[in-house]
Amino acid sequence: MKKLFLAPMEGVVDWVMRDTLTSLGGIDQCVTEFLRVTDRLHPESVFFKNCPELKTGSRTRWGTPVFVQLLGGQAEPLAMNAQRAVKLGALGVDLNFGCPAKTVNRHDGGASLLKSCDRVFTIVDTVRKAVPANVPVTAKIRLGFDDPTKCIDIAQAVQEANADWITIHCRTKTDGYKPPAYWEWIPKIKEKTTLKIIANGEIWNVSDFNRCVEVTQCDDYMIGRGVMSNPFIFKQIKQSLAQEPVMETSWENAKPLLPQFFEASTAHINDYFAVSRTKQWLKALSLKNQEAKAVFDEIKVLKKPAEFQAQLLKHTT
Incomplete structure (x- = not known):
């Protein structure tokens, strides 16, 4: 069965939204909004505020696993905060290389890091080595900063750093959220890597999901804005995959x-x-x-x- 992930949309998918949406069914995994890391170790209270689920086994009330997402440009501080997240019970750590927000990018975070494969490698590698091998370390990227042809090099860097998987939002930073999402890059990345890929971008309904599956042939998919306009999209996709009647969007x-x-x-x-x-x-x-x-x-x-x-x-x- 294909796994479905709720996207970590900053300023949208907080603890209450995660709790609300996972109560409806169909979501296999969540990722928190990003925790911004500069040059210091956040106190435990910041982690609990960002991810209250740490107090309940790093799962929502409905049993859905939640990874803690970190964002920043300095490898060592990210590694220290990853260690603390895991110590507090995080089931996994996700690294944000995809946020297109200008404020974030100006302060050496998110998609701005896609300009350098070496920096992406160093951050993932340092975090991976800092936490226990049984705790997944994952990365969320875009196709590149302004050049989608960079996506293969970026994905290879993430793989070489031994990430457990990579989520690819199929647009560049400069594309922002403008349609379409260029799903056709995922098969090209697959030809050059063996890393598990989660496809992300422009899945608004079951029909979009089916087209994304056809193009990417991934096992796992992440949905963001689509669930905000239709809270039942995850459940509908699971019903469709099981060849059950699909509930109405109303x-x-x-x-x-x-x-x-x-x-x-x-x-x-x-x-x-x-x-x-x-x-x-x-x-x-x-x-x-x-x-x-x-x-x-x-x-x-x-x-x-x-x-x-x-x-x-x-x-x-």
């Missing part, structure tokens, strides 16, 4: 999730945070659903938590 199915998400986000941080995150999710849902868009257009201007929650409940229960 506002009726999705809307009960929002009040629960608001309450959980309030408990996790505070009610103003909950307003912001719930608006964010509702906006994503509205991209593919007119009923969700009508609700979003009505309540997006509301800023007071009590007023926002009252209107949210009115439209979703």
Whole structure:
């Protein structure tokens, strides 16, 4: 059976979102939002804030494994923080070489590192040697910074550093999130490497997934923005793979999730945070659903938590 991964979208997939989405079924593994590493070792409290699942065996309440993702440009500090993550119970460490955000790239992190295969190798190699061999060390990359032909060299560097697998977002940094995703590079990478590859990019529905499988022939797939517009995509893909009836994507199915998400986000941080995150999710849902868009257009201007929650409940229960 193919494995499906929830993407570690920064500012989106926090503990509450991971908990909410894994409760729906179909997700085999999660990765945290990135923990930014500069030149120091983070205190344990930072790890627990980033990944509360460390307190529950590095799994969500629904049993889904969670890896801790680290981002940075200095190998030794990354290795020290990887060691601490594992000591606290992380089931694996993922290294972020894919974030396209300008702020991150200006500060020597994310996709900016794709300019140098040597640096990618050094970071993965140093982290791999710092943690026990039985704990997976993985890497998430793009096809390159601005040249997709670099993807083979980058993947070879990750393999030579003995990573357990690599997730490939099939666009360059300069592509950003602009369609399409260039899945056709994955077979080319496979010709030159033996590393397990997780395909990522532009999977919005079961049909997209099937086309991605046809092109890449991977065993594993990661989905990000697609699940924000359709929370049931993982379950639908698993139903399709099992040749079972595939549930509908509908506002009726999705809307009960929002009040629960608001309450959980309030408990996790505070009610103003909950307003912001719930608006964010509702906006994503509205991209593919007119009923969700009508609700979003009505309540997006509301800023007071009590007023926002009252209107949210009115439209979703």
